[in-house]
Amino acid sequence: MLKYLLEKEFKQFLRNRFLPKFAIVFPFAILSIFPLVTNTEIKNIRLCVVDNDKSGYAYRLTEKIKSSGYFILKAVTTNEKEAFELIESHKIDIILEIPSRFESDLIKENKASVLISANAVNGMKAGLSSAYLSRIIADFNQDIRIDLLQSTNQQLSPAFGITPLFRYNPLMKSLFNMIPAILVMLMSVVCGFLPALNIVAEKEKGTIEQMNVTPVSKFTLILAKLIPFWVVGFIALNICIFVAWLFYDFFPQGNLLTFYLFAAVFVLAMSGFGLVVSNYAKSIQQAVFIMFFFVLTFVFLSGLYTPAANMPDWAQLLSHISPLKYIILVVRLIYLKGSGFTDMLPQFFSLTFLALFFNTWAVLSYRKRKM
Amino acid sequence: MYKETHTHEEHLSIVAQGLTKRFGSFTAVDNISFNVKKGEIFGFLGANGAGKTTAMKMLCGLSKPTSGNATVAGFDVSTQSEQIKKNIGYMSQKFALYEDLKVWENMRLYAGIYGLNDNEIKSRTDEILQQLDFQNERNTLVKALPLGWKQKLAFSISIIHQPDIVFLDEPTGGVDPAARRQFWELIYQTADKGITVTRTTHYMDEAEYCNRICILVDGKIVALDSPKQLKETYSAQNIDEVFRLLARKAIRNQ
Structure with missing residues (x-):
């Protein structure tokens, strides 16, 4: 049947x-x-760098971000206001602000800070872009520590290094x-x-x-x-x-x-x-x-x-x-x-x-x- | 006494006693009782909504009776509907063959379902195609056939397994007079083979061709006899007149 x-x-x-x-x-x-x-990977994030320092290190950081492939450097300016206008007119997604005396602080005081501002209208995109940016900056930080160590022969101060290992999907x-x-x-x-x-x-x-x-x-x-x-x-x-x-x-x-x-x-x-x-x-x-x-x-x-x-x-x-x-x-x-x-x-x-x-x-x- | 009843029931195909179907507060079929003899052509006559189709569906095991009982081919409609289905054929009011299958494929499907083997299916198919003079349509998709042909095909497929009883629900609805006549020839041929034919109709002229007819008005049987006897009883010229006399009292579908 x-x-x-x-x-x-x-x-x-x-x-x-x-x-x-x-x-x-x-x-x-x-x-x-x-x-x-x-695809949840975010690419082509439009970045504006507010470079108040114009030093070698600031330049190296910018280059490093550019070479990551995630960011498009839309503008480099020294004017914070201009950068915020760009974000408001939807021309850029994220701002990295490098303070003046960034390089000298790094060398003299062994520390310096930068400011990241992201447009969070799309929360997921903002979160991911600032995370990417932070990771690149952390990486840069590691690089210059080694640099400084070599040039000054100082003892490398102990610090945590966290290396996540993504098993089964290593590139996430x-x-x-x-x-x-x-x-x-x-x-x-x-x-x-x-x-x-x-x-x-x-x-x-x-x-x-x-x-x-x-x-x-x-x-x-x-x-x-x-x-x-x-x-x-x-x-x-x-x-x-x-x-x-x-x-x-x-x-x-x-x-x-x-x-x-x-x-x-x-x-x-x-x-x-x-x-x-x-x-x-x-x-x-x-x-x-x-x-x-x-x-x-x-x-x-x-x-x-x-x-x-x-x-x-x-x-x-x-x-x-x-x-x-x-x-x-x-x-x-x-x-x-x-x-x-x-x-x-x-x-x-x-x-x-x-x-x-x-x-x-x-x-x-x-x-x-x-x- | 027992023996008498037994022999009496032996030649009956359908025995219905007080068969009733209610849908909520609406009584579609109201306490009907009748017998149908083997090899008889039995007609349900009634207006639209008189309960003909509902009565037939209960007898075919498609609808469960609300109360009353009936046996079809010796099986109880309430408890043995699946056994009944092995012994009956049914042709619904609405054309129900597969239109996207070919003529022979529909035959093969239903013959196969009723348990015929491939050889039997082949010979039955040839036989039916010849009987209907359909040899050229063997490979035609059913949807391409004219209505009159579809109905003849549906009828032939409903008796492809040579059942004891065949139920035909308005088989000639919407069919031209020539095709209707051919259809009646098929019904007579079927009855000659000893298959009981139970059919519904609202064509008065067709009722005359039945051995006995049962006139339903508002779900109740108002008359049950041979067409000849009915005409005598109501001293009418034809069944149409009998029907009009009886249906005058109808409440539904005025």
């Missing part, structure tokens, strides 16, 4: 003018563009953080929406009634809806892996089979959820809005943008029902850390549980007969 139903589903899917193209073009387009768009590339997340979001859309819309479309056309009057079991019917979208989800996943490798040279560190196994369970959970929605929705419109609501909720609870640990307790509790929470972690672990299956057992069990839960619910809530 299942054989004939599957034949039907695949033929209908492939004959659809839109869906097969959607399943291929959508992952390709999204994954080739979105990681660049959602935000791209490597975003790609797994985008990949998962995309799979949720493909595997959640398509099955949800499929059953509702049959309800609207009335074809489901002819099915309901046959002896086909609910389980077979749901399975016949699930399998095709499971296959489509897999194809989309492979397109994603390919695009990430092609465009960003980003390939899973871990075992690809482990990745497939987790993806298979995740797709099953999302499709099952889509089917549940389709059983309750009376029209395509309803199904779309219900899916939107839940997929967005799942995404925000998943820790995709903000770590789940930052959330209030109730939200953390709620986040357990989001299949995305587990899979995003797993995809990041496999891509960046190369974790093996046994390292991710808790996530595997949680995903399996959600897959069973949603699909059982889908079978139980499917009604062949109206009350």
Whole structure:
């Protein structure tokens, strides 16, 4: 029985003018563009240096900042007011003010201070730019300490040096953080929406009634809806892996089979959820809005943008029902850390549980007969 | 006594007793009781909203009766709806085949669902295509067929598994007179094979072709007999007149 139903589903899917193209073009387009768009690294920060010192050290500091690649030096001035006018007219993003006697203070008193002022209308950009700038200045500080030590033969005064080591993503590339997340979001859309819309479309056309009057079991019917979208989800996943490798040279560190196994369970959970929605929705419109609501909720609870640990307790509790929470972690672990299956057992069990839960619910809530 | 009842029920396809369906405070089907004999062409006649479709859906296991009981092909509609589904065919009022599948693909799908194997499906498909004179349309997408053809195809697919009973809900709605006549030929051929045909209609002329008709007004049976007998009882020229006499009392859909 299942054989004939599957034949039907695949033929209908492939004959659809839109869906097969959607399943291929959508992952390709999204994954080739979105990681660049959602890049959280800030570049091209427009800088104005207020150089009141005009010394060699001030010059060296400015050069060092320029060579970092993050900043564009828009203006060098001695007039503080002028710099603030520039920031107000949105021509620059950040000001570095070097006081007069910067060099002599450094040499004589062994210390000097600079002032950073950033435009915080975009808080994230301001925070990151001043952090970058501070790091460069700290680095510069280290350089001149060594310089001074050599020239004066003084004892280097003890100081802390903090060297963060970013394991698994040594360059802290935000791209490597975003790609797994985008990949998962995309799979949720493909595997959640398509099955949800499929059953509702049959309800609207009335074809489901002819099915309901046959002896086909609910389980077979749901399975016949699930399998095709499971296959489509897999194809989309492979397109994603390919695009990430092609465009960003980003390939899973871990075992690809482990990745497939987790993806298979995740797709099953999302499709099952889509089917549940389709059983309750009376029209395509309803199904779309219900899916939107839940997929967005799942995404925000998943820790995709903000770590789940930052959330209030109730939200953390709620986040357990989001299949995305587990899979995003797993995809990041496999891509960046190369974790093996046994390292991710808790996530595997949680995903399996959600897959069973949603699909059982889908079978139980499917009604062949109206009350 | 027991034996008598048993043999009596043996030749009945449908037995309904006090079948009722309520939607909230609205009673769509109100306490109807009737029997349908095997191989009979039984018609539900009524205005729109008289409860014909609801009654039929309860008998097909698509809708659960609020009260009363009925057996279809020997199975109880309340508790054994899935067994009933193996033994009946159903053609809905709204065209319900897959329009994006070809003629043969729709046949294969439903035949497969009813448990026919690939060889049986092939021979049944050829048989039906020949009967309908549809050989040239085997590979046509269903959406490209004219309505009259679609209806004939839907009917043939509803009996593809050779069920005991077939339920037809307004099968000739919106179809031209020539196609309607062809449709009746198909129904007679089906009944000749011993398949019980239960259908609804609001075409009075079509009611005359049934062995017995049951006239529903506001969810209640107001008359149940052969067309000939009904015309005699109400001393009417045709069923249309009988219907108008009886439906005058209707409250719904005036």
